[in-house]
Each structure stands twice: as C-alpha cells, then as structure tokens.
Amino acid sequence: MDQEKQAYEIQNNLNQMPKIKDRQSKDLLFQKVENRLDNNLPQQQKISAKWFLPTVATVFIMVLLLIIVQTGLINDNHNADQPVRQLEDNQFTVTEDNSGSENLDNDQAVENFDESLSTEEFDQPDDSLIFYHNETEVPLFTIAAVDLQNMYTIPITLVSTSSTGDPNDYYNRISTIIDEEMYGVSIGLLEGITFEIPDGEEVLRMIVPEDYHVNGSSNAERLQEMANFMFADLQMALMVIETEAGESIELDPFGLSELEINPVRHLAYKIYQVDNLQRLLIPIQADFSSAPFFTIDEALIEMQQDQAEFNITATIPSDATFSYDTSNSEQLTLDFDSHYQFGDNVATKEMIEAILMTAKSFDYTEVDLSIEGVDNVAGFDLSHPLTVPDAVNPVILH
Amino acid sequence: MKTTFDSLYEQYHDDLFQYIFYLVKERQAAEDIVQDVYIKVLKSYQHFRGESSEKTWLFSIARHTTMDYFRKQQRQRNKLASFFNKDQDLEQLKDRDALPEEIVVLNDQIQQIYRLLDQCTLDQKHVLILRYIQSLSIHETAQILEWSESKVKTTQHRAIKKLQQLLQVEKKG
Numbered sequence: 001m002d003q004e005k006q007a008y009e010i011q012n013n014l015n016q017m018p019k020i021k022d023r024q025s026k027d028l029l030f031q032k033v034e035n036r037l038d039n040n041l042p043q044q045q046k047i048s049a050k051w052f053l054p055t056v057a058t059v060f061i062m063v064l065l066l067i068i069v070q071t072g073l074i075n076d077n078h079n080a081d082q083p084v085r086q087l088e089d090n091q092f093t094v095t096e097d098n099s100g101s102e103n104l105d106n107d108q109a110v111e112n113f114d115e116s117l118s119t120e121e122f123d124q125p126d127d128s129l130i131f132y133h134n135e136t137e138v139p140l141f142t143i144a145a146v147d148l149q150n151m152y153t154i155p156i157t158l159v160s161t162s163s164t165g166d167p168n169d170y171y172n173r174i175s176t177i178i179d180e181e182m183y184g185v186s187i188g189l190l191e192g193i194t195f196e197i198p199d200g201e202e203v204l205r206m207i208v209p210e211d212y213h214v215n216g217s218s219n220a221e222r223l224q225e226m227a228n229f230m231f232a233d234l235q236m237a238l239m240v241i242e243t244e245a246g247e248s249i250e251l252d253p254f255g256l257s258e259l260e261i262n263p264v265r266h267l268a269y270k271i272y273q274v275d276n277l278q279r280l281l282i283p284i285q286a287d288f289s290s291a292p293f294f295t296i297d298e299a300l301i302e303m304q305q306d307q308a309e310f311n312i313t314a315t316i317p318s319d320a321t322f323s324y325d326t327s328n329s330e331q332l333t334l335d336f337d338s339h340y341q342f343g344d345n346v347a348t349k350e351m352i353e354a355i356l357m358t359a360k361s362f363d364y365t366e367v368d369l370s371i372e373g374v375d376n377v378a379g380f381d382l383s384h385p386l387t388v389p390d391a392v393n394p395v396i397l398h
Numbered sequence: 399m400k401t402t403f404d405s406l407y408e409q410y411h412d413d414l415f416q417y418i419f420y421l422v423k424e425r426q427a428a429e430d431i432v433q434d435v436y437i438k439v440l441k442s443y444q445h446f447r448g449e450s451s452e453k454t455w456l457f458s459i460a461r462h463t464t465m466d467y468f469r470k471q472q473r474q475r476n477k478l479a480s481f482f483n484k485d486q487d488l489e490q491l492k493d494r495d496a497l498p499e500e501i502v503v504l505n506d507q508i509q510q511i512y513r514l515l516d517q518c519t520l521d522q523k524h525v526l527i528l529r530y531i532q533s534l535s536i537h538e539t540a541q542i543l544e545w546s547e548s549k550v551k552t553t554q555h556r557a558i559k560k561l562q563q564l565l566q567v568e569k570k571g
Contacts, residue, residue: 003562010561013508014530018500022415024429030403033436037399148442150434151462184445216434221466224473274445307544308449309458 036215127346129281129353131159131394132387140391141170142233144226145178145185147282148274150218151310153225154185154282157391167234170397171195177395184274184311189214189223202237210243224259232263266293267361268302269354269392271313280393281354282312283361296332296362297324303354315354317341331366331385332359338372349378352386360388402443403436410456413532417457420527421464423516425498434463450541457542461524468520514564522557529554 022029131140141158156178158170170177172194178187192212196205206227214220227239239259243249250257264283272282284302286293293299303316316322317339325333334355342348352369359367366385375382414435419428438459446455501512515523521543528539529550536554540547 006562006565007558009507010511010558010565011530013511014526015533016504016508017420017512017531018504019412020416020419020498020500021412022429022432023425026407026411029407029433029436030400032433033403033440034399036433036437037440148445149438149459149462150441151438151459186441216430216437217467217470218434218438218463221469224470305544308447309455311445311447 127279129279129350129393130356130389131157131391133390139165140233141167142230142391143171143174143178144229145180145183145187146189146222146226147272147310147312148184148186149310150186150222152272152282152284152312153222153229154272154280154393155229156183156280156393156395158397159391159394160397162397166199167197168195171197171230177397182278183280184272184277185280189219189226197231197234197236202235204231204234204236204239206239206241207244208241208249210245212243212249225264227259228262228264231261236261265361265363266299267358268293268299269357269361270303270305270307270315271350271354272311273313274311279350281315281350281357283357283392284312296326296359296364299358299362300324300334300355303358315351317351330364331368332362332364333368334370336369336371342371342374344374344377346378348374349380352377352380353389356386356388357392364388399440402440406436406439406452406456410453413453414456414460417527417532418460418464420515420531421523422467423498427467431460431463431467434466435460438463454538454541457528458544461542510565510568511561514561514568517564518557518560521553522560525550525553526557526561 133140139160141160142155143158145154145156146152147154158177160170174187174190178185180186192209194207196207198204214223231239237260239261241249241257241259248257264285267283267285269281269283271279273279286298286302293302300316300322304314304318304320306312306314306318320336320339320342322334322336324335336342348371355369356367366387368385369380369382371377371382380386411432415428415432418431418435419425422428422431435456439456446452450458497509497512501509515526518526524543525539528534528542529536534542536547536550539545540550543550545553
C-alpha cells in the first residue's frame with residue numbers, strides 16, 4: 001500500500017472513532033461541581049487565636065521599627081546602581097505613607113488588626129516586580145498562590161524588615177498577608193493548613209484538618225508546585241502531610257501523603273493581571289510533553305506568547321527580534337533589535353524584569369542586555385551587565 | 399452559576415468529555431478531570447474576556463487540567479520506577495486497560511489505531527484528537543493548543559507519519 005493511501009486510511013479511521021459519552025447525569029455532575037465549589041470558595045480571611053500573640057508581638061516590632069525609621073536612625077543606603085527601589089527606600093516610603101495616617105486612633109487600629117494586616121501594613125515596593133537585597137540582607141520567604149483558573153502557581157516573596165527569622169511565623173499566616181482580591185489569585189489550597197518547619201532539618205510537616213481533601217489532580221499538582229516554590233529555597237527535601245492528630249493522610253486518589261520538594265527551574269516569566277488588579281510575574285513551565293524548557297531560547301520564545309484567556313500577557317513583544325549568546329554559563333548575553341515599544345517605559349521595564357527572572361531560573365547570575373537605541377530603562381543601566389534579582393513579586397512586610 | 403453551567407454543558411459537554419477521554423483513556427479519570435474543568439471555568443467565568451471563543455477557552459482549560467493529571471501520574475510512575483529500578487519493569491507493570499465497549503465493536507484497524515495513539519507524543523495526540531476525532535479546524539486547534547497554525551500542521555503531519563510507522567512495525571512483528 002503506498003504511503004499516501006495508508007495516510008488517508010489512518011485519517012479515515014481516526015474520523016470514525018466513536019463518540020464517547022459521559023455516563024454521569026448532568027444533574028449529578030453539577031451537584032459534584034457545586035459541592036466542590038462551595039468547599040473551594042475563599043473564606044473570610046482571619047487570624048486564628050493561636051497566631052494572635054505572635055502577631056501582636058510582630059506589630060509591636062513593626063511599630064518600633066517605624067519609630068526608628070521616623071527618627072532617622074536608619075541611614076538611607078540608597079544604591080544608585082540598582083534599578084529597583086531597595087528595602088531602605090521602602091522603609092522611607094512607609095514613613096511617608098504612615099505620616100498621612102498619624103491621626104488614626106491607635107486603639108481602633110489594634111481592634112481592626114485583622115483588616116489592617118492585608119491593607120495598610122503590607123504593600124509592594126512601588127511597581128517593581130523583582131527585589132534585590134541591598135547591603136543589608138533581610139530574610140526572604142517565598143510563598144505561593146495560584147491563578148484564578150488554577151492553572152499556574154505564582155511565587156510571591158515576603159520581604160520582612162522586622163523578621164524573627166523563623167519561617168513558621170510567615171508560612172502560617174499567608175492568608176493574612178495575601179489579599180486574594182487585590183492580587184486576583186487564590187490561596188484556598190492552603191486554607192486551614194499549618195506548617196511545621198524545623199530548623200536545620202530537611203523534612204517539614206504540613207498539618208491539615210481531618211476533612212482536608214485536595215480534590216482532583218489539578219489541585220494536587222498546584223499543591224506540589226506551591227510546596228516547591230515555598231520550601232526548596234529553605235533546603236527542604238520532603239513535606240509530610242499529617243492530620244492534626246498526627247496521622248498520615250492520603251489526600252487524593254493518587255495516595256498523596258508526602259511531597260518531595262524540588263527546586264523549580266527553567267521557567268519563562270510573563271505578566272499575570274486580572275482586570276486592573278496588581279500585576280505579577282508568573283512563571284510558565286513548558287507543556288508536559290517537553291517540560292521543563294530545555295534551553296533558555298525556548299523560554300524566551302514562550303515569553304513572546306500571550307495567553308489572554310488566562311489573564312497572562314507576553315513580556316517580550318511577539319514581533320521583537322533578538323540574538324543571544326549562551327556560551328558563558330554565568331552570563332547570558334541578549335541583544336534586542338530596535339522595536340517601537342522599547343524605551344524608558346513600563347513595558348520595557350517589565351520585559352527586563354521578566355528576562356532577569358527567567359535567566360535566574362536557568363542559573364545565570366548576570367544578563368548582559370542591550371536594546372538598540374535604549375540605554376536606560378527605569379533605572380536599569382544597560383551599559384553594564386544586570387545582576388539577576390534575589391526575589392520575585394516582593395511584598396514588603398513592615 | 400447554574401445558568402452558566404447549563405449553557406456550557408448543553409453546548410460543549412459531549413465534545414469536552416470526549417476530548418478528555420481520548421487523552422486519558424480512562425472513564426473515571428475523565429469524569430474527575432471534567433469536574434475540575436467546570437470548577438475552574440465557573441470560578442473564573444466572570445473574568446473571561448472573550449478574546450478567544452468560549453469553546454476555545456473551555457478546551458484550553460481542559461488541556462491544561464489534563465496536563466496536570468498526566469504530570470501527577472508521571473510523578474507516581476517515577477516513584478514506582480525508583481522501586482523497580484528499570485523502566486522496563488515498570489512498562490511490564492503498566493495496566494493494559496481494556497478497550498472501551500464503544501471501540502470493541504469497531505473493526506480491528508480502528509482498535510489498533512486507538513491503541514497506537516498512546517505511542518504518539520502528547521502533542522501529536524492532542525492534534526490527532528482535536529483535528530480528526532473532534533473535527534476541529536486548524537485554526538481552532540491552534541487556538542486551543544496556543545500554538546501557531548503552522549505548528550499544528552507540522553505536528554499533524556508527523557503524527558500521521560508516526561502512526562504509519564507504528565502500523566508497519568506491528569505488521570512486521
């Protein structure tokens with residue numbers, strides 16, 4: 001049989017594949033979906049009683065820090081070479097912000113503590129999507145949320161200016177820090193969960209309520225990704241899942257009872273924004289068939305693709321042309337031809353931020369980036385190689 | 399919410415279920431995944447910007463959700479593989495699912511192609527299902543897969559070629 005005829009027959013056979021129908025009734029399916037939706041709806045964010053004391057202590061430290069800042073005991077070590085507003089800058093920003101609310105009744109502020117945590121006490125450094133340590137290294141804690149359609153995991157970095165240094169203090173109050181409505185993300189998977197992160201060990205515990213269920217492989221996959229983003233940098237290797245009674249629990253049909261923690265690498269960063277909410281850098285992995293991206297050029301091409309239906313936009317214009325040199329394993333060289341969108345503007349700034357994070361995920365430490373006709377973008381001096389950032393999507397905890 | 403569900407269900411459910419089923423080839427898994435898809439869709443429907451068609455959006459979500467299922471399954475296999483050391487051992491353990499009754503009644507060649515779909519890459523499988531079993535256009539397929547149309551055409555060509563090769567190997571064997 002000649003090739004053409006055989007190909008035709010294959011196509012014909014494929015066309016004749018039968019319709020496979022769902023045997024569950026529409027009503028039953030809706031009932032299941034509705035039940036799970038009810039369980040997954042974001043609950044009112046609240047601080048549980050057991051976090052009240054540590055939280056009050058944290059507030060006390062924050063107030064002390066603000067007083068110190070206002071009295072100028074901390075010097076402004078502004079580093080002109082760094083394109084991103086640094087921690088010190090943010091502390092001064094906070095001072096300004098707070099000066100406008102000096103008339104707040106302190107007692108009232110304490111009473112409304114739950115609300116203030118997610119509104120006034122935490123913010124993001126200007127519009128920067130990346131964070132660099134300045135001379136003073138403050139602890140960074142990467143937490144994670146998922147996009148509204150539960151497709152992707154988005155790392156968010158807590159930058160703590162008044163850190164106790166204990167990760168337990170941060171990972172156990174994620175819901176009080178991340179305002180889902182402000183970011184257009186969901187942290188429902190972490191609802192009711194407590195983490196026990198031991199110092200100097202490689203195994204952490206995730207304590208879940210007795211009736212906790214992951215509900216489906218997508219949620220299980222997101223939970224795995226969240227764990228990877230959150231705990232790989234803390235040198236954790238395994239997360240054991242237990243109930244409050246200390247019993248091992250299987251969360252889903254796959255028998256998930258522990259998760260191996262692996263660093264998330266080889267990513268392509270794009271922009272995630274729901275409506276006009278906060279913009280975030282979102283890391284995209286390659287599809288299953290080829291995940292992760294093998295090379296950075298694959299990731300750079302991915303960064304040119306919009307995914308409008310998922311509120312994700314490209315960070316590199318689809319028609320931008322560029323060349324790259326990956327011969328130096330430490331430094332990525334990237335040369336962009338001139339493009340009408342390139343300039344000292346937000347889009348180019350975000351492109352650079354996304355490229356830096358993407359390069360970081362491929363273990364580069366620097367990016368020598370040139371853009372024809374553009375020398376300086378939002379403080380990024382393109383005449384020198386740019387260092388990859390320390391963190392992505394920073395939220396400064398004052 | 400019920401109205402949105404009803405509308406989506408009436409318009410797309412049969413196609414949606416079929417697409418997922420042919421990808422995972424397991425009824426229970428397909429039922430679970432389709433639930434996941436509706437949950438995602440209903441949660442984010444208010445944010446759907448209409449930049450692609452509703453159908454494209456729905457199928458795109460279905461594709462991603464099915465990927466999650468495969469990733470999860472892959473992890474489990476990797477875990478098992480570490481017990482058995484050799485992938486070959488694991489292959490022998492792989493459960494050969496019985497053919498669904500809808501396929502059993504068809505001729506041998508269709509059954510054979512149904513089985514051989516699993517030996518195509520996932521990309522190829524996507525294209526074969528969407529283009530031939532679901533009868534979608536190149537344009538719609540490209541939108542669902544978030545690919546260029548030329549990539550769909552190339553993958554389709556390679557997929558058919560792959561099936562040809564596989565059929566020849568089976569014939570000789």
